[in-house]
Amino acid sequence: MSNDISGASSTYMDNLRWQDNKVPEKKDDTLTQEDFFSLLTQQLSFQDPSKPADNDQMIAQMTSFTMAEGISDLNSKFDSLTASMTSNSALQASTLVGKQALLESNMLDLNESANARGSAVLEKPIDNLNIQIKDSSGQLVRTIDLGAQPAGAVRFEWDGKNKDGERLPPGEYKVVAEGSIDGEYTSLPTATFKNIESVNINSSSGIIINTREGAVRLTDVAEIA
Template sequence: MQVNSIYTPQRTSEDKIKNPNTLDENDFYQILITQLQNQDPLDPLKPDEYVAQLTQFAQLEAVNDVKHMFENLMLYQTSINNLLALNLLGKEVKAEGDIIHLEKDKDATIHYQLLDDAQKVSIHIYNEDGKLVRTIEVGAQSEGEQSIIWDGRDDKGHHLPSGDYTFSVTAIKDGLSVGVNTYMVGPVTKVEFDNNKLYLTIGESKHLVNLEDIIEIKQ
């Protein structure tokens, strides 16, 4: 996989002596680059935050082409994301999603979070064609993160083939639905690009996970 080299804005040979109490374009580049290098990888600087800071810079005398500067900074952000994705290879992550991968004759773990206590929890598992193949009645569970083991069998007790399956969780309390978040958990096994966006593969699943859907990196 080819990763773009890190883009670093360069000073030109036409740099002029400036008033030490003023900021020019190169100063502003360095400020934003420092912010990018020290940002939280799970909560990177948002485009609207770029725009807000670029708008401030637009008021400085040294600005010549804000649009060009914005494009350069986005290239730099892409390079940072590329390196971040590579560093995730082999690490266990938790991502938003409803995919579970099943290996033949093996168990699979289903991860989810209940947003309130529930008196009844049911797990529904579907094959790649969207057909319901298994329902697991869990019973009562407390608010918080939960996981259950699926034995890889359908409702008739037959072992299902290897592949990706989707799941949904139904939780009920006092006759009302309880909110549920579903997750994919496993090691990052591949990093790839599609339409200029970064995606990760978790475990043996063929499902591509958007880098933005990663919510936890386990050490």
């Protein structure tokens, strides 16, 4: 008899321990439309018959709840739209890999087959614009004379050959744009086409393209070729 009582007591204590260790289920505190109508029904059941509820107030409460629920649904749809737009941006950005971006730079990328291209940026008309190409040691290998040019971006293209007509090896070459503006000889800013090696999607900066010279935002790119 004592063994039965002892076994039952042990089982009872085990059940108590299991209940104590049981993690309570997390409840959703969000009020739904059913909760609202339950509260409204409860409110009507306790109202004073001599002072019935104002219909305008009831309609206002129902409208407020409907608007709140609609805004919540709209936020969820906006989150879904944002995720979809991010995916589309990533897909579109991937198509930029292998193309060239026109960026502010004084370095030309010469490939094995393609010509190196860029632009000289002129704030004023120039009398005699010339483009100087220099190798890694700073030696002048080619000069391109473009003559008089109006204000704006003036395109230039280098076939990769030196002044003797010999094809130079691929790599980076320095470009210097100079000319006479209002009788004063001056250097000018340049932009060159850079190979896009990869792209990133940044939540704050948008699409980032990576070139040999570093990373830049797509909004800072003047042209894609």
